[in-house]
Amino acid sequence: MNIIVLMKRVPQTAEAEVRVDSSGKRIDREHLTFDTNEFDTYALEEAVLLKEKHGGTITAFSVGPPDSQDTLRVALAKGADEAVRIKAEDFGDLDGYKTAQLLHAAVKDIPYDIIFAGTMASDDSYYQVGVVLARLLGIPHATLVSRIEADGDKADLFKEVEGGLQEHIQITLPALIAVQTGINVPRYASLIAIRKAAKKEIRTLGREEISPEGLRANTQVEELFIPPVTKRAEILEGDVEEVSAKMAAILKEKGLL
């Protein structure tokens, strides 16, 4: 089975202070740490599990700046056979559509049975790249997939829809499968594997190698700003003992104890 995995390196913003830079359109990357987009770690694991079961090869693709190779190296350490970085720096501002156009140019002529992606990325939150790539390739797709049973040229997929309900569908391969978090338990790479992966080549594709026809973004970010706050919690002040006593008093007053 030939598997492609789409991966992205993203700033870890969930627990960090996120600032807008002087352009007003981008974040200040200086004080942030970067790591693989969480959804993509599940996509990669799903690919490795399928490879372990059915054999085959895994190629990881990332559209991003040079440091995206860190994410691709981890993919190689965890079980990807090849890794390709599409040089984002060659193609100007990207939105989800344009990113998918670049991926389309990179994968359209190579053989694959499944393309795995994460359903979304935590930085730009588009939920677009996998779905658009599937359309450009003319293959079926599914998103929010939380269980996969692949057999021959068909795969049974369980998609997580609202309220814990699942839709059970069957898809014909080749297909693009965008996974939900929690579909598996992503493995850690061993130290030996990381050392081996450090020596592997990461191919790059830039303007010289791919030049998709009609490459263009649909949208442009005009302004990045802190969301207006309509409500703000009363933050209890003091040391741990003091805030705990205050909180307990509030709960008692409200009849919640």
Place this chain on the structure above:
Amino acid sequence: MGDILALVEHRRGEIRDATFEVMTCGRKLADQTGSRLTAVLLGSDTDAMVTSLKRHAHRILVVDDPAFKDFNNEFYRAALADIVAREQPLMTLVGHTAYGIEVASALGAELDVPFTTDCISVEMADDRPVAVRQVYDGKLNERVSFREAPSYLVSLRAGATAAEEGDADGEVVALETPPLPDPAHLKFLDYIEAVTGDVDITKADIVVSVGRGIKEEKNIPLVEEFAGAIGGVLACSRPVADAEWLPKDRLVGSSGKTIKPKLYIAIGISGSFQHLTGMKNSDTIIAINKDPEAPIFNEADYGIVDDLFKVLPALKNSIAEMKQ
């Protein structure tokens, strides 16, 4: 100027809430641009659904065919592409839901119209849309413009717009089923019901909910004891359920349970939009998180900004004293 189109989502014969939100936004855009709101319904046995749409749209295009009974993104995308291409709308709107995630981008790509997804608002400014989206884990918003085109497409985050009553009396237009792709590509088979466990978190008065901040599975008993001390049940946000530290039926959020307890205590939960959707209607919300900028503090009534591993034992003691 073309109409505003709203794509109708339904499941098990019921129109989804997100569709009424989308139509509310669509009516405003139609008013603003002097056009009509047209709802597009693909379904099977659609009479009841058409009736509930009439007040909300000026026109309702209906394709009634068993192929559209359940959602199938191949059939829906092909049929909607055909209809939208013929309608030439100024703007097509769809909810950003499990349905909209698959429909919006596929349709945008197929029709080659400028589109974007998961918007919290969209307005027209000088004949071009301007959308606002939430990015970077909800820490920032972005305002985006579109390349110029005769037609645009946007998906709207479910729950971001309050649905309002309409006063339209939509004209119903029945359409023939457009040509559909090979049914072998994708088949809807059945629904798998949500799992139920020994505790029903939707019925509890006090819910203590734990998130990524708990760091490791071995720390879960700490929160469990705290929940016991306050007489509450234990729930969680997505990362804890994903890691299988708590069962899936304890998950609060759009992909899990929506709850309205008297007291909700969020511990180490940053507050993704999906999580907030599931708990924001609780009577009293308390958040404990070391990140003062965590979005959960914009939904909570009271907050403690500190290390949960220090707060929990102290708060447990204070509560025990207060109970005496």
